[in-house]
Amino acid sequence: MAIHTGCLIRVLFVLLVVFFSIYFLSSPLTNIDNESTLDKVYSPLDLLEASRRRQQELETALEETRIEITDKLNKFSFHSSIPGSNIKTSKDLLKFRSYMECVTTKGKWVYDDTPRAFLIHKQDPLYGKCDSDFTPLNKNSSIEEIWNNARNSIKYKWKTPNECPLPSFNRKDYCSLIAGKKILIVGDILSHQLHDLLIDYFHDGPVQCYGVRSCKDHILCPSPSDDDELSSVMRYARNDILSGKTAENLGRLEMKFLEQPWTLYVFRHNVIILNKGHHYQDDATFRSSFIQIVKHLRSKNPDTLLIFRSSTIGHSNCNVPNIKPLFNPYNDYELENLPYNWGEIHKQNMIAKEIIEAVGGVYWNIENVMETRVDDHVGGRDCLRWCIPGPSDIWLNLLFVLFKELLNQ
Numbered sequence: 001m002a003i004h005t006g007c008l009i010r011v012l013f014v015l016l017v018v019f020f021s022i023y024f025l026s027s028p029l030t031n032i033d034n035e036s037t038l039d040k041v042y043s044p045l046d047l048l049e050a051s052r053r054r055q056q057e058l059e060t061a062l063e064e065t066r067i068e069i070t071d072k073l074n075k076f077s078f079h080s081s082i083p084g085s086n087i088k089t090s091k092d093l094l095k096f097r098s099y100m101e102c103v104t105t106k107g108k109w110v111y112d113d114t115p116r117a118f119l120i121h122k123q124d125p126l127y128g129k130c131d132s133d134f135t136p137l138n139k140n141s142s143i144e145e146i147w148n149n150a151r152n153s154i155k156y157k158w159k160t161p162n163e164c165p166l167p168s169f170n171r172k173d174y175c176s177l178i179a180g181k182k183i184l185i186v187g188d189i190l191s192h193q194l195h196d197l198l199i200d201y202f203h204d205g206p207v208q209c210y211g212v213r214s215c216k217d218h219i220l221c222p223s224p225s226d227d228d229e230l231s232s233v234m235r236y237a238r239n240d241i242l243s244g245k246t247a248e249n250l251g252r253l254e255m256k257f258l259e260q261p262w263t264l265y266v267f268r269h270n271v272i273i274l275n276k277g278h279h280y281q282d283d284a285t286f287r288s289s290f291i292q293i294v295k296h297l298r299s300k301n302p303d304t305l306l307i308f309r310s311s312t313i314g315h316s317n318c319n320v321p322n323i324k325p326l327f328n329p330y331n332d333y334e335l336e337n338l339p340y341n342w343g344e345i346h347k348q349n350m351i352a353k354e355i356i357e358a359v360g361g362v363y364w365n366i367e368n369v370m371e372t373r374v375d376d377h378v379g380g381r382d383c384l385r386w387c388i389p390g391p392s393d394i395w396l397n398l399l400f401v402l403f404k405e406l407l408n409q
Contacts (some may be wrong), residue, residue: 016148054336054337069355072292078360083304084306096405100405102164104368106164111155115144118146119389121200126235129379130151159328167401171221174403175202180230181270183272187273187275188278193385195234195236215235217235239258267301276290276352281346294356309366311349313330314342316374317340326372331373369394
């Protein structure tokens with residue numbers, strides 16, 4: 001009897017092992033981007049302590065940045081002008097920065113169901129993933145029909161206060177501002193998204209490119225005359241950490257990030273839009289590297305308009321179906337618990353702001369605008385990029401405003 005009982009126990013044990021093995025092997029792996037890092041319960045004291053820590057870390061980082069700027073960028077002094085722009089006085093500079101701060105930090109996303117045209121995506125299929133289940137409409141469909149067939153997430157507008165309204169514009173307005181501008185966009189995959197947004201806006205169909213690694217020159221606006229110098233051109237170069245490596249000293253390629261050479265042809269461009277991206281480096285490494293880059297750029301290209309596009313925060317739970325924009329941004333405690341060092345993005349944006357402005361460049365803040373747009377990410381393991389059309393369409397508006405304030409006569 002004991003022998004039979006022992007056999008039965010062994011059989012049951014084996015069956016349990018088989019059952020749990022099948023269960024765990026057949027269950028889909030949980031994507032870390034789907035897991036909530038914000039479900040931890042925290043008290044007001046937790047939040048207060050997190051806020052104190054983050055503020056202290058920011059102040060320390062900025063103080064160290066200013067010391068290094070004084071040491072390494074002391075030959076530059078741009079307290080009243082921005083090279084490559086029409087900002088020539090301290091009054092103009094203060095007015096410009098105040099207006100852009102109002103536009104990017106005092107606005108809010110509001111739902112507006114008024115039918116209107118929106119950007120049609122025609123480039124990299126990745127950015128069209130959100131519309132893969134939508135039934136295509138006839139090309140002669142009205143704006144109302146297209147609007148009613150669109151995702152609700154597209155129907156949010158970035159509304160700014162009366163003191164800093166967002167101007168409307170069309171392609172002709174845009175082209176008149178950037179006539180003769182040769183724009184170089186350098187950064188990670190979100191800089192490629194900016195590249196695709198511009199191509200979508202200025203071209204009526206798909207344009208040949210080389211994927212997210214790099215791209216050839218694209219004409220955004222042809223010259224209004226026979227003078228090719230008046231055409232506006234854009235080029236994208238993938239460099240995840242803004243390194244200045246050339247083809248000769250690139251060395252062994254790192255699998256974790258790409259460093260396409262780009263500094264050798266910056267002389268062909270009079271507008272350079274930089275972004276450090278989401279490939280984490282500690283503050284000291286990022287600070288020293290970025291200072292070295294902007295010092296080189298400003299020394300070799302004294303009249304070039306330098307723009308740093310701030311990095312955007314990654315969002316947890318971006319794959320939740322029918323998710324809506326957050327009502328409030330993540331608080332300091334939640335930021336501390338985000339994966340992939342996303343909680344460090346704001347601090348390093350502020351470091352970059354100090355550095356780019358020290359050499360007469362422009363800090364383009366899209367961090368604040370995008371921080372609540374957890375919806376419409378391309379998904380999968382990508383909670384950084386957004387679908388097109390989608391929340392990132394606002395970048396076109398903000399870039400137009402930037403150029404209007406900097407270049408308008």
